[in-house]
Amino acid sequence: MSEADLSILDGRLNYAQCWEDIAMLRSALAVKPGERVLSICSAGDNSFAFCLDKAAEVVCIDLSLPQLALAELKWLALQELRQSGLLTLLGLNPAGRRVFLYHQLRDGLGPMARQWWDGNESLIREGVLDSGRFEQYLSLFRNRILPLIHRRKTVNALLDLEDLDAQRHFYNKRWNNFRWQSLFRIFFSKQIMAARGRSPEQFAHVNGPVSAAILDRTKHALTEIPIKSNPYLNWILTGHYPNLDQS
Numbered sequence: 001m002s003e004a005d006l007s008i009l010d011g012r013l014n015y016a017q018c019w020e021d022i023a024m025l026r027s028a029l030a031v032k033p034g035e036r037v038l039s040i041c042s043a044g045d046n047s048f049a050f051c052l053d054k055a056a057e058v059v060c061i062d063l064s065l066p067q068l069a070l071a072e073l074k075w076l077a078l079q080e081l082r083q084s085g086l087l088t089l090l091g092l093n094p095a096g097r098r099v100f101l102y103h104q105l106r107d108g109l110g111p112m113a114r115q116w117w118d119g120n121e122s123l124i125r126e127g128v129l130d131s132g133r134f135e136q137y138l139s140l141f142r143n144r145i146l147p148l149i150h151r152r153k154t155v156n157a158l159l160d161l162e163d164l165d166a167q168r169h170f171y172n173k174r175w176n177n178f179r180w181q182s183l184f185r186i187f188f189s190k191q192i193m194a195a196r197g198r199s200p201e202q203f204a205h206v207n208g209p210v211s212a213a214i215l216d217r218t219k220h221a222l223t224e225i226p227i228k229s230n231p232y233l234n235w236i237l238t239g240h241y242p243n244l245d246q247s
Contacts, residue, residue, distance in 0.1 A: 015067065016043055017129055033055075047071065069113035142238070149177070149183055189210065
């Protein structure tokens, strides 16, 4: 990776959320109480999950300073804010006092994280979980592309389904139409993703049509995984996570 590539990573928040299945990661690594864990930071969520397994120490590393600043802010907010304040700062409650909450936490941040967030308060105002380049790309899909494919009541009907048979029937009969396939393939093409959602370097060694593979994986998620167990799908389609009022 060149110095120019590193400078881009140093200045840009690529991910505000981790998109891997944390339950799978925890099961695969099987961290034991008292162990030390080295974790790629990204948005911090996966690293935090290892604390649930009572790791003695979790060390986060990342090429991107903004990713480390994000994880530091999230970790401090988890410790210092009540649930309602945490959800507000993250962007999962209505806006109104997010920057105020940040200033409540600010002095507890290290110099690097504090300097970065002081220069990017606009991201806090919009909601931390929406601030990553990838999340903004998904928001663009949700707000601009998806309405051209399905009405909101169709999206809600999909999310209300209770079993896999109903999901498969719904996908085949109502969801998987021409507009879904064509606009999905365009929006999630390698060219557009590299320009708007990911870094071009992430596609340097990718061969073949990316959009076809993503479309196939999306079909799997919509027809083979219970929707009620998939919070990621809810956020992509609605911008919210379900059941946040449950402790």
